[in-house]
Amino acid sequence: MNYLFSRNKINIDTEIHCHILPTVGCDPEFTNQALGVLKTFQYYGVNTVYVTPHVRLTRPSNTHKSILERAEVFKKQITENKIKIKLEVVAEYYVDEGLSSLIDNELLLTYPQSHVLIELPMRFKPDNLDEIIKKLLAKGYTPIIAHPELHHYLRYDWKMIVDLKNQGCLFQLNLINMAGYFGEDVVAAAENLLRSKIYDLVGTGAHSREQLRLINEQILQNKNFIILLRNTNFKNKMFSKSEQNER
Numbered sequence: 001m002n003y004l005f006s007r008n009k010i011n012i013d014t015e016i017h018c019h020i021l022p023t024v025g026c027d028p029e030f031t032n033q034a035l036g037v038l039k040t041f042q043y044y045g046v047n048t049v050y051v052t053p054h055v056r057l058t059r060p061s062n063t064h065k066s067i068l069e070r071a072e073v074f075k076k077q078i079t080e081n082k083i084k085i086k087l088e089v090v091a092e093y094y095v096d097e098g099l100s101s102l103i104d105n106e107l108l109l110t111y112p113q114s115h116v117l118i119e120l121p122m123r124f125k126p127d128n129l130d131e132i133i134k135k136l137l138a139k140g141y142t143p144i145i146a147h148p149e150l151h152h153y154l155r156y157d158w159k160m161i162v163d164l165k166n167q168g169c170l171f172q173l174n175l176i177n178m179a180g181y182f183g184e185d186v187v188a189a190a191e192n193l194l195r196s197k198i199y200d201l202v203g204t205g206a207h208s209r210e211q212l213r214l215i216n217e218q219i220l221q222n223k224n225f226i227i228l229l230r231n232t233n234f235k236n237k238m239f240s241k242s243e244q245n246e247r
């Protein structure tokens with residue numbers, strides 16, 4: 001079968017990073033789009049999809065409670081549409097001044113075994129990064145650093161990458177970035193990080209069916225990318241909620 005997630009390509013059955021959770025009362029077209037993304041994942045053979053809405057001070061409407069409420073509504077819509085995807089909800093936590101108190105109050109939506117997705121600022125290393133990482137680890141969380149390929153100050157700083165890895169952080173690739181969505185410098189950085197075996201997990205980072213199609217087409221066209229992706233031991237399976245895994 002000629003799509004990226006299939007067994008003869010990268011063989012991933014769990015999507016761990018996408019932005020498709022509708023807001024309550026949103027334009028029905030957005031919900032239709034989101035259901036369309038899930039249908040595409042189902043067609044690709046993916047069985048579990050984690051939605052990862054952004055939590056950050058500049059998005060006050062995305063709270064622990066509101067995200068869970070939105071997920072309940074969306075799960076009903078998924079069932080009504082007979083889509084056979086297990087929807088899971090976590091969040092992508094931006095490292096800002098608000099994150100520390102969320103950790104203190106244990107208000108984090110996490111993957112299994114307390115893995116938590118965090119997003120760093122694009123252009124500068126946050127002053128509180130070390131404090132946040134230490135606090136997460138001390139509370140028993142495993143930080144997953146989202147899309148390091150995007151971050152100018154991180155993607156070629158091997159000392160910083162190794163230091164974060166040694167502390168216990170995992171790194172997650174966004175396939176939309178390999179598809180050229182944010183430019184060639186990001187593609188080159190992702191390729192370099194893949195070659196250096198930095199990544200532990202892979203997600204799409206997709207917001208729409210169109211982006212999924214772009215990912216599939218662009219990456220399948222590039223044999224080197226396929227080889228690099230196949231040669232990386234992504235650990236997405238540990239978050240799979242397939243029936244086989246639940247036994």
Ligand SMILES: [Fe+2]
Nearest residue numbers: 017019092205
């Ligand atoms: Fe994201």
